[in-house]
Amino acid sequence: MRTILLFLLSILLCSFYAPEETKALREWTPATVVSDEAIKAYSIDSCFKAYPISDAIFSRMQGKSYKKDCTIPRSHLRYLHVLHRNVDGNTQLGELVCSAEIANDLLDIFRKLYDAGYKIERMVLIDEYDADDERSMAANNSSCFNFRVVSGSKTLSKHAQGLAIDINPLYNPCIRFSTGKVEPANGKPYATNRTAKQKTPVPFINTSDLCYKLFKQHGFIWGGSWTTVKDYQHFEK
Numbered sequence: 001m002r003t004i005l006l007f008l009l010s011i012l013l014c015s016f017y018a019p020e021e022t023k024a025l026r027e028w029t030p031a032t033v034v035s036d037e038a039i040k041a042y043s044i045d046s047c048f049k050a051y052p053i054s055d056a057i058f059s060r061m062q063g064k065s066y067k068k069d070c071t072i073p074r075s076h077l078r079y080l081h082v083l084h085r086n087v088d089g090n091t092q093l094g095e096l097v098c099s100a101e102i103a104n105d106l107l108d109i110f111r112k113l114y115d116a117g118y119k120i121e122r123m124v125l126i127d128e129y130d131a132d133d134e135r136s137m138a139a140n141n142s143s144c145f146n147f148r149v150v151s152g153s154k155t156l157s158k159h160a161q162g163l164a165i166d167i168n169p170l171y172n173p174c175i176r177f178s179t180g181k182v183e184p185a186n187g188k189p190y191a192t193n194r195t196a197k198q199k200t201p202v203p204f205i206n207t208s209d210l211c212y213k214l215f216k217q218h219g220f221i222w223g224g225s226w227t228t229v230k231d232y233q234h235f236e237k
């Protein structure tokens, strides 16, 4: 009797949440967790796609990542849908804005990372953090385009062109040796002893890491190989 009741209850629950998942996929509601069944029904290939920047996306970016003085034409940018495995290993909807030049690289890399079960905690537009890099990094949010200068300088960052991406930034922080500053500040415990077996919910990016290998294969430069700055989260082309 109990089994029958549980069975009926699960059917009832499915009928309630399945349309929600389908809606989240159709509208691409970032950071929503979806089931394998829902993805199968929607088609996995449709979950890794590049689109022009729609009016709806552009309105989220204006005055934030796409600042008033932005010199990059909107038509040079793409809005990507990707899936990623979150810290629990569940599938989550990810979004990115990048340069059209690297859109296909990123789609291929994130498909391979997803298929390999590589964990990425969160991937929503940096505009959700008002394009504040420190806040986005502190939340371990992976992001790409942001029209901004290199932290502590007047030089435009590769992020300003949508040609750089930061992955799992909290656990792969940026260390500036001239000042000793770690970005994000709460990433300090992960700035050193990166070969030791620290228990972290997502992998450290190092030269044996899959993420590093895929970006390298696609011709990206890794910030972790720099000397005056170690930017473990950062890949650019």
Ligand SMILES: [Zn+2]
Pocket: 159, 164, 165, 166, 231, 233, 234, 235
């Ligand atoms: Zn970066």
